[in-house]
Amino acid sequence: MEFWQQLHTKLQNKQRVYLLTVIENLGSSPGRKGFKMLITKNGFIFGSVGGGVMEFTLVEEAKQLLQQENPPTFIKKQIHKGNIKDGSGMICSGEQTVAFHYLDSNDISIVEHIISCLQHGKKGTLHLSPTQFDFTSLILENQFEYKINSLEDWYFNEHIGFKETLYIVGGGHVGVAVSELFVKLGFYVVVFDNRENLNTLENNRTAHQKLVINYNDIENYVETSSSSYVAIMTNKYTDDKLVLSKLIKNNYKFLGVLGSKAKLKTMWEVLLNEGVTQEKLNKVHAPIGLSIKSETPEEIAVSIAAQIIQVKNQDKK
Known part of the structure; x- marks a missing residue:
């Protein structure tokens, strides 16, 4: 609840925000599916996608992208095996893929829908894709559903609300x-x-x-x-x-x-x-x-x- 309330406050204050979400993790990755982080242009952060040098690098990248007029939505793969291609700088082994979604005041109604769902004990599904940040009343059978075909073709659905x-x-x-x-x-x-x-x-x-x-x-x-x-x-x-x-x-x-x-x-x-x-x-x-x-x-x-x-x-x- 607090995460979405923090996001709502930033958007209401007309701040531009990146929402980072771990949409896939393999092995001993510190970030697990569903881990989230908020980042604003002025350096405010809330939440976590795994911590460490990997997270610091992603935060700096998001802050730089928020300087642009139209920051992109994309996914970024992180491999935790030291200094290699797509490497995160961490040596804990494992991999994770993080989605970057740019959000602004146009997304307030979606965030309000999520907050209302949580406040009233309801359930729904968060939908993320290269073109989508949305929330519906659809109920997932599992906590997560996702597929990554390529950097341009992927989706991530997450159950939001109280499962139990x-x-x-x-x-x-x-x-x-x-x-x-x-x-x-x-x-x-x-x-x-x-x-x-x-x-x-x-x-x-x-x-x-x-x-x-x-x-x-x-x-x-x-x-x-x-x-x-x-x-x-x-x-x-x-x-x-x-x-x-x-x-x-x-x-x-x-x-x-x-x-x-x-x-x-x-x-x-x-x-x-x-x-x-x-x-x-x-x-x-x-x-x-x-x-x-x-x-x-x-x-x-x-x-x-x-x-x-x-x-x-x-x-x-």
Whole structure:
């Protein structure tokens, strides 16, 4: 969000800007797909495409090009193997290709569309090509799609917005700590509670949404999706059980419950007697979080984050 807000401010101030984007990386390149940097003629920079002498050289090139009346849009390949053709000056091995897009006040509406998307938890696609800097509501299946046929024939599409949503059921102290950590991890965070005027919920400044609801209606608020993660941590056993019984029949990427082993053992026995299958219960992460002997809300949040990241990335090679 901050990156696009910085770009918006510069364009509103009628500054000419180069947007640098890593559109391909191979090997041990320091810049990864999607890394971005803003550069203005007066030397303002924000973001990074990998750092080091390579980045310094690209920044200087962009500043020089911004002196021109019509700066070009192009891609530049960087090979990190020392002093060779297309070499970046770095010796870390690997390669990366960086797209240079010249932007000015004519592009403000596109940047505003991106910012609005992020502010409202929506999703879309950034399109880059030799002739295009655009943003649409198209949803990509993957984070990136790109193809480089030549210096003049290439495209790069990037998913913009929150790929994953974490639903926290329970707005207490642990919910606050979990919210803070998962916002930093790039999740869209929604917190629910059934208590009016709950101090910890009202003072939660990081969650993207905070809702006071009837837990009987929880299904209406949680999207059944492979990008949905649910952490149940209400203030009492009966509410934990109620929420779990409502959600357990649906498919989410992650469903977990906070609580002691004794409490959860009792809950499992009751749910089995009520007709919930053992197969369904086996898919619930309970007690939620990796076992690291966490005690404080912040430590519990770390254990939950570690487990959810493990689940999120389990299919990655």
